[in-house]
Amino acid sequence: MMRFKICGLRDVDSALVAADAGAEFLGFAFVHGVRRQLTLEQGRDIIPHVADEFGENRPGLVGLFADQDIEEVNRIIEACGLDYAQLCGSEEPDYWDRVEAKVFKQIKVKPLASEQETVESVLAQVNEVVSRDGIAHLDAYKKGAFGGTGHTFDWSIAARVAQEHDVVLAGGLSPDNVATAIRQADPWMVDVSSGVETDGVKDHAKIHAFADAVRSAT
Numbered sequence: 001m002m003r004f005k006i007c008g009l010r011d012v013d014s015a016l017v018a019a020d021a022g023a024e025f026l027g028f029a030f031v032h033g034v035r036r037q038l039t040l041e042q043g044r045d046i047i048p049h050v051a052d053e054f055g056e057n058r059p060g061l062v063g064l065f066a067d068q069d070i071e072e073v074n075r076i077i078e079a080c081g082l083d084y085a086q087l088c089g090s091e092e093p094d095y096w097d098r099v100e101a102k103v104f105k106q107i108k109v110k111p112l113a114s115e116q117e118t119v120e121s122v123l124a125q126v127n128e129v130v131s132r133d134g135i136a137h138l139d140a141y142k143k144g145a146f147g148g149t150g151h152t153f154d155w156s157i158a159a160r161v162a163q164e165h166d167v168v169l170a171g172g173l174s175p176d177n178v179a180t181a182i183r184q185a186d187p188w189m190v191d192v193s194s195g196v197e198t199d200g201v202k203d204h205a206k207i208h209a210f211a212d213a214v215r216s217a218t
Contacts (some may be wrong), residue, residue, distance in 0.1 A: 002182055002218040003169070005062065006207060008193035012049045014202040018094045019050055021211040025188070026050065029064040030076050031088060035200065036193070043080040043212060051081065062086050062104065074100045077206040079173075096132055099131050103134040104168065109153045110141035126165050137191065140171035152177070158185040175209035179217035190214060 002170035007027030008183040015026055028043055039048070043063070050058050063082040067089030077085060077100055086104040087096065096103050107125045112118045126136040138161070140153040152172035161167055166188035173181055175197030182190060186216050197207040 002187075002214050004178075004211065004214045005169075005191040005212075006196060007062075007064070007076075007191055007200075008115055008197075009046070009202065010036055010042075011202070012130070013047050014204065014207070015046060015050050016053055017202075018207050019054055021208050022215075023100060023207075023211070024110060025060040025062050025191075027064055027086065027193070028080070028082075030068075030071045030073075031064050031066040034167065040076050040079055040116060043076065047080045061085055063101075063128075064088055066111075067091065070095060070098050074090070074098075074106055077101045079158050083155035084135075093128060093132055096129075099118070101131075104137045105129045105134050106137045106139055108141040109155070109157055110140055115154070115157065118154075118157055122157060123161050123164065126167060130165050134139045135168060135188075136165060137168040137170060138187075154183055155184040158187060162186050162188070173210075175213045178210060178213045182214065182217040199212070 003024040005027055006023045007023035008029055009015045009026055018026055028038055047061055049099055062084040063076055064086045082101055084104055085099045085101045088106045104202045109122055129136045138158050140151040158169050162185055168189045168191050169185050169187035170191035172191045175188055183190055192210055196210050197203055
């Protein structure tokens, strides 16, 4: 069964709806200055409700960070009971090793002169993440953007990388295209945020539609 993650959650009801819909992971953005940013205090108000409701069967809890002080990251991980940190900035491998949770490392897929060059570049980055027991998270490149871009990239790139490693596929996914993305790229997991929103707010019907679309592809 294909895994999926609902990201950019900002309220208890949406987090519980995502978990109830079958999301294996829930994402909470602690990245400074982004639209979906949570403060530590907001995270502590929202995230424990998932554990209380689902107990041992709860989804994995993921905090998103980007080029933040490692002490801040680890403080939020501990205070909010996070299982994973998704690093969305330019963090280097020695930084990953200091994170006190399992790491998802975002890799922004920037088109190069040819598809082969792009694949080789992405694969080199994925190899390094995997060598340090991390999980590679593929998203579209957009200059200056932290976290998700809301845009797709060439899924054939992801498909070639996924032949060698488990990867997370993100970037512009929605209930309308996720089944096609899964069939083309065969990732380990798919990740969505803006694709399950209406006017910038999580749409519970779209969360369930995304879950149904993921299941239809497997």
